[in-house]
Amino acid sequence: xxxxxxxxxxxxxxxxxxxxxxxxxxxxxxxxxxxxxxxxxxxxxxxxxxxxxxxxxxxxxxxxxxxxxxxxxxxxxxxxxxxxxxxxxxxxxxxxxxxxxxxxxxxxxxxxxxxxxxxxxxxxxxxxxxxxxxxxxxxxxxxxxxxxxxxxxxxxxxxxxxxxxxxxxxxxxxxxxxxxxxxxxxxxxxxxxxxxxxxxxxxxxxxxxxxxxxxxxxxxxxxxxxxxxxxxxxxxxxxxxxxxxxxxxxxxxxxxxxxxxxxxxxxxxxxxxxxxxxxxxxxxxxxxxxxxxxxxxxxxxxxxxxxxxxxxxxxxxxxxxxxxxxxxxxxxxxxxxxxxxxxxxxxxxxxxxxxxxxxxxxxxxxxxxxxxxxxxxxxxxxxxxxxxxxxxxxxxxxxxxxxxxxxxxxxxxxxxxxxxxxxxxx
Amino acid sequence: xxxxxxxxxxxxxxxxxxxxxxxxxxxxxxxxxxxxxxxxxxxxxxxxxxxxxxxxxxxxxxxxxxxxxxxxxxxxxxxxxxxxxxxxxxxxxxxxxxxxxxxxxxxxxxxxxxxxxxxxxxxxxxxxxxxxxxxxxxxxxxxxxxxxxxxxxxxxxxxxxxxxxxxxxxxxxxxxxxxxxxxxxxxxxxxxxxxxxxxxxxxxxxxxxxxxxxxxxxxxxxxxxxxxxxxxxxxxxxxxxxxxxxxxxxxxxxxxxxxxxxxxxxxxxxxxxxxxxxxxxxxxxxxxxxxxxxxxxxxxxxxxxxxxxxxxxxxxxxxxxxxxxx
Numbered sequence: 001x002x003x004x005x006x007x008x009x010x011x012x013x014x015x016x017x018x019x020x021x022x023x024x025x026x027x028x029x030x031x032x033x034x035x036x037x038x039x040x041x042x043x044x045x046x047x048x049x050x051x052x053x054x055x056x057x058x059x060x061x062x063x064x065x066x067x068x069x070x071x072x073x074x075x076x077x078x079x080x081x082x083x084x085x086x087x088x089x090x091x092x093x094x095x096x097x098x099x100x101x102x103x104x105x106x107x108x109x110x111x112x113x114x115x116x117x118x119x120x121x122x123x124x125x126x127x128x129x130x131x132x133x134x135x136x137x138x139x140x141x142x143x144x145x146x147x148x149x150x151x152x153x154x155x156x157x158x159x160x161x162x163x164x165x166x167x168x169x170x171x172x173x174x175x176x177x178x179x180x181x182x183x184x185x186x187x188x189x190x191x192x193x194x195x196x197x198x199x200x201x202x203x204x205x206x207x208x209x210x211x212x213x214x215x216x217x218x219x220x221x222x223x224x225x226x227x228x229x230x231x232x233x234x235x236x237x238x239x240x241x242x243x244x245x246x247x248x249x250x251x252x253x254x255x256x257x258x259x260x261x262x263x264x265x266x267x268x269x270x271x272x273x274x275x276x277x278x279x280x281x282x283x284x285x286x287x288x289x290x291x292x293x294x295x296x297x298x299x300x301x302x303x304x305x306x307x308x309x310x311x312x313x314x315x316x317x318x319x320x321x322x323x324x325x326x327x328x329x330x331x332x333x334x335x336x337x338x339x340x341x342x343x344x345x346x347x348x349x350x351x352x353x354x355x356x357x358x359x360x361x362x363x364x365x366x367x368x369x370x371x372x373x374x375x376x377x378x379x380x381x382x383x384x385x386x387x388x389x390x391x392x393x394x395x396x397x398x399x400x401x402x403x404x405x406x407x408x409x410x411x412x413x414x415x416x417x418x419x420x421x422x423x424x425x426x
Numbered sequence: 427x428x429x430x431x432x433x434x435x436x437x438x439x440x441x442x443x444x445x446x447x448x449x450x451x452x453x454x455x456x457x458x459x460x461x462x463x464x465x466x467x468x469x470x471x472x473x474x475x476x477x478x479x480x481x482x483x484x485x486x487x488x489x490x491x492x493x494x495x496x497x498x499x500x501x502x503x504x505x506x507x508x509x510x511x512x513x514x515x516x517x518x519x520x521x522x523x524x525x526x527x528x529x530x531x532x533x534x535x536x537x538x539x540x541x542x543x544x545x546x547x548x549x550x551x552x553x554x555x556x557x558x559x560x561x562x563x564x565x566x567x568x569x570x571x572x573x574x575x576x577x578x579x580x581x582x583x584x585x586x587x588x589x590x591x592x593x594x595x596x597x598x599x600x601x602x603x604x605x606x607x608x609x610x611x612x613x614x615x616x617x618x619x620x621x622x623x624x625x626x627x628x629x630x631x632x633x634x635x636x637x638x639x640x641x642x643x644x645x646x647x648x649x650x651x652x653x654x655x656x657x658x659x660x661x662x663x664x665x666x667x668x669x670x671x672x673x674x675x676x677x678x679x680x681x682x683x684x685x686x687x688x689x690x691x692x693x694x695x696x697x698x699x700x701x702x703x704x705x706x707x708x709x710x711x712x713x714x715x716x717x718x719x720x721x722x723x724x725x726x727x728x729x730x731x732x733x734x735x736x737x738x739x740x741x742x743x744x745x746x747x748x749x750x751x752x
Contacts, residue, residue: 015750081749085583088746104581113505125497126582 004097005178005209006060006083011092013053013075013082052078053089054233062097065210067224067241069217069248074230076213080104080180083211098177098209101128103184107167112156116147116166119155123170137173144195145169165192172199178209185219197222217245217314217353242384246282249353249380265372266305266332266360267297271379278341286385287394289345294358296331296338302362304330306369309342310357311349312378313392319354330363350394351385480738487585495588498575499595506596521604524555524675531681545625546711549612553710554680554703556605557639561646561699562671563597568650569667572748573657580749587741590650598643612710627713635709638702645698645730648737655744658751679704695722698729 053075060066068076081087083094084102109126110119120141124134134141142148145165147158155163164187171184185196200223204210214220220227220241227244229237229251237247271294272280284290298305306328311319322344324331332338355378362372488495507513528551536543571593572579572586579586616626657663675681679700684691695701701722708716715723 086580086749100583102581102583108581109578111501111505113508114501118501118504122497122501125494126578126584131493 003062004059004095005062005064006058006097006211007095008056008058008079008083009092009094011053011056011079011082011089011094012051013078013087013089014049014051015078017048017050051233053082055092056230056233056235057092058228058235058238060209060211062209063207064226065204065212065224067220067227067244068211068213068230069215069220069227069244070230071248071251073232075233076230077104077182079230080182080211080213084180096178099128100178100180101174101176102180102182103127103171104180104182105167106164106171106184106187110155110163110167113154115154116142116151116158119166120170123167124173127171127174128176129174133175141166141169141173144172144199146192161187161189161192168196172196172203176208178211179203180211182213183215185214186216217248221245245353246382249382250282252377252380265298265300265302265362267299268358268360268373268375269295269297271358271375273381274341283382283384284347286347286349286351286383286389288347289343290347290381290383292342292344292356294340296340296360298332298335298338298362300362301335302330302332302372303365304363304369305332306361306363307331307340308359308361310359312355312357314353314355314380317392319349319392346396347383348393348396349383350389350391351383352392354381354383355379356381480735480742484587484738487587488591491584491588494584495592495595498588498592502593502596503599517600517603518607520559520600521556521608524559524680525552528552528555528681535682535686544623545615545619545621546623549615549625550683550707550711551681552608552612553707556601556608557642557703557706558675558678558680558699559604560597560601560639561642562674563600564594564643564646565649565653565667566671567593567597568647569653569657570664571650572654573661573664576658576748576752580752586745586748587651587738590647590654594643594647594650624712626710629709629713631709631713631715635706638706641727641730642699642702644734645702645726648730648734651737651741652733655741655748658744658748674699683707692718692722695719698726698733701726 056075056079058066068079070076078087080102081104082089083096084100084104086102086104107119107123109123111122114122117138120138121131121134124141125131129137142151145162145168147162147166150158150162155166158166168184168187181200185193185200187193187196197219200210204223210223212220212224224241226239227237227241228235229244229247231251236251237244271292273282273284274291274293275281276289276291278291278293292309296305296307306323306325308321308323310321313319322342324342331340356375357378358373358375359371360373361369363369506516510516512519529548532547532551533543536547568590571590574593575589578584579589612626613628616628619625653663653667657667674697677694677700678697679694680703683704684695684700687694695704701719705715705719705723708714708719
């Protein structure tokens, strides 16, 4: 048998928009037509339907882990539901070799009136474990979840975090060959999430094949060497995770390029990252100079035009602003088209993904500076170094060290008469 | 003839052919190295021998997922009796109410007929009420079981037939408890209470009663599968079923017999439940099977098989759409 664990072959899936139920008046003749084979085939589209998955094909080998990322509505959860046989594809087929378990929601099947212990058995059976397996792992599951004090109270009295932890704890102890994970690693506090990722890494090392959907790019990067990018139902990238992340960030930015706000006073086109020669780059290198270029169309006359770039981490922590007023009096003296170039040298930020927002200000004689244009969606700037450093700021400076001579002063040496006095007190 | 032989071969060896043409197979059966396959959209996915293969496949599925079935039934039973004021007493209240209303009926009939109330009438009502409660319980629970478990259905894969089948397990447990109670009462009447006309007769035909109950269960399950699937697409099916069962007790000859309705009383025997209940009555009360009921019994059994296969067929076709129509 080949070592391909999952093989997806030109899968298409469509859904209906709007009200799903036909009226009875339309249903009966349509049902008869379908029964006698004269109706439209189920695999074509009529006007109230849309394709959620279009011609998706990929392969996952045994023991490999594949990530699937994409903007919202790209069809990632649909793909997982098709693979776990919850939905049937309209065209195409797929093959899965080995025992399959899907984690689409933590705590699936939990009944609020049953106690935590009873829910462990229920959820475990639902996920496919036998009763003996659950019995053997019961203590480990309760330990992992950290709810041993409350294990015999009905689950309706648990906090939502406890619910999620218990659900994930049961799922974490699954013995399976193929695992499909749909964004379940984002529950609980930071300590629990770290425990989840560590546990997932252990499971991966034991040879399980995993398909992993997540929006947390760091998790995808650390767990999956290969990633698929889906956009509106189609596979747009299938390869190394770094390239996939870049493509995904690109998709997010493209979706917003047409949605800038602002009055008509000025307009900005084509914000892009460049290198020293002005060629467009997809990322900046950490520790080197970074260049940002954009085209500024100024339509009205302002006394002065300034711009500011706000930097934030992906988590929303504000880092700082680089404002043009520090260096130039005005970016645009009169209306026209200008190419603005920002050079940040040296780049003080370490590797990672950062958000930038661009604001353009125009000064009127009576009002002072007014915000005349700003990005509605922040752009994402990836900065890459040779290896992940886990830092935000790269400090640059230097350390020195020189030896210091001991003092010739007697006061620093212990006095002998003090010791004699303490040794023998008369 | 050859297809019959192939089908028998399959039933004996319990394997199914041509996996690509059927709905996805399941990996548990063959252990770790089995395959799951998705199918293309194809229309006639069953061949002529489809029904028998369907049954063997269905039984294999249910056996493979039996732990899930029992876990869900256990959950239903525990939840039903937790934090309840009546709790386990509910098992006895329903039959008592049904039998008491039947007795009222019979008293009225005896009064209008100018004849004294016979014990045989009351035992007849008792013998028919319990199976009727089983049947109506099965149909009602199975019809609402799919919508009630839609959370699970849209998130986990398991053969969807498990849901109605596990939902009837709690009804069957109630039946066993109340049926045992009624059986004891009937036994006491048979042995201790002397009557002129037979009230309860113990005979070898009593061994046939479990098979008749089984027929009722299969009929109820077939209807439950059909209505359960329909309820997902048309949300008022549950209420239609409730109303039909509420008044069906009168149209199923539970409180009276077909010969007590005059010349055209046999029309009610068209209801497939009615002949089964009537035969149970005639076995329990008189110890013989009323000869006019025999062809009707055959008719009931055939209708049961057709309804069961039809319900399975409709359920299978609709099964792939459950997660979308949630």
